[in-house]
Amino acid sequence: MHLIVDQFGSFIGKKSERLRVTLKGEVVQEIPFFKLKSVMVIARGVSISSDAIYHCVQQGIPVNFLSYTGKPYARVLSPHLTGTVRTRREQLLAYEDGRGVALGRAFAVGKLSNQANLLKYMAKYRKGRDRELYRDVRDAAIEIQVLCDQLQRLEGERIDDLRAPLMNLEGRGASIYWEMVGRLLRADVHWPGREHRGAQDPVNAALNYGYGILYSQVEGAIILAGLDPYAGFVHVDRPGKPSLVLDLIEEFRQPVVDRTVFGLVNKGVAIELDAQGRLIEETRKLLATKVLDRLEGRERYEGKKHKLRVILHRQAQQIATFVRRERGEYRPFVAGW
The missing domain is CATH 1.20.120.920 (CRISPR-associated endonuclease Cas1, C-terminal domain)
Structure with a gap:
């Protein structure tokens, strides 16, 4: 399953063993880490907690950030993947x-x-x-x-x-x-x-x-x-x-x-x-x-x-x-x- 975050002001955080997206205090999406293949942020003004980043990295889930034209401008992943x-x-x-x-x-x-x-x-x-x-x-x-x-x-x-x-x-x-x-x-x-x-x-x-x-x-x-x-x-x-x-x-x-x-x-x-x-x-x-x-x-x-x-x-x-x-x-x- 892929998580696509597309709303300005969204917050991506960790809740137990799930990745949770909230907007103005309301839960928008919630996906267990074991079902998650990737996170794609395609909106401006989105924030993410360090706990969410840590658990995504630990479980090999890439977090990608794309501009409105589709151009990737950032990617969060483990530094250990580049050591070959x-x-x-x-x-x-x-x-x-x-x-x-x-x-x-x-x-x-x-x-x-x-x-x-x-x-x-x-x-x-x-x-x-x-x-x-x-x-x-x-x-x-x-x-x-x-x-x-x-x-x-x-x-x-x-x-x-x-x-x-x-x-x-x-x-x-x-x-x-x-x-x-x-x-x-x-x-x-x-x-x-x-x-x-x-x-x-x-x-x-x-x-x-x-x-x-x-x-x-x-x-x-x-x-x-x-x-x-x-x-x-x-x-x-x-x-x-x-x-x-x-x-x-x-x-x-x-x-x-x-x-x-x-x-x-x-x-x-x-x-x-x-x-x-x-x-x-x-x-x-x-x-x-x-x-x-x-x-x-x-x-x-x-x-x-x-x-x-x-x-x-x-x-x-x-x-x-x-x-x-x-x-x-x-x-x-x-x-x-």
Whole structure:
């Protein structure tokens, strides 16, 4: 169970073996610690007691704080989770050899493959109603898969040798993908194309917020695997930039966030903005709930059905075992359609 705190003035405290949220003295929510997977604070003006923090940390429950745009700005977790020295040493060394090349290529393959598969997933529901659109979308998915095949043939001794052609292929795939997304959304939905920071249309604002929710989950999985979230491979190093989080999240954007947001939009669920073009409180809570629910959904992985949350953690663990040379290859997660 995930606790989402979305009301200004809320107080998060501990009561016996439960985490309790109160507002103006009234109990709003109360969840036993043993049932709690995470705490997500998405409102301003929320306070939390040291007892609540202590028990969350002791039981491995992360406490995440997100801005109104979905950008994580703080995370409370145990300092003991970051003490795996060997994994981090090997992670840094991997950047300079073929392990970094293999990881960078795999992250990009996962991204392109999931873009192609989500298009196929959305297209299959148009087959009977709009055959022209169905064919166009399937053709676009094939184009992305061709780019993916080209990407797999890229070679180099270090990830720096591959970065430019890899990102070129990623960019071409993204252009095809987002163009088709615009055609697959409801006709009455405003879609200006993909916009990142500062987006003020409902769909892009919802996507950006959803990615922020997913980001916090990816970062948690990376830390639990003993990896350094700031030492990535495809995304270049920059102070304060969690490059490995941005690398691994690429495998999960489409199956977790895009599929969730497009589903809501095409079902006619209102994505509401305030006068400043920001998502309103109710919409932020809805998106957080739906993205976290999607992580509880199951996908086929290594021959069996697993929750996406479990798959995410296993992928982070695979990175760790790969850089330690305990695994022969790293395979990206590719969702079905």
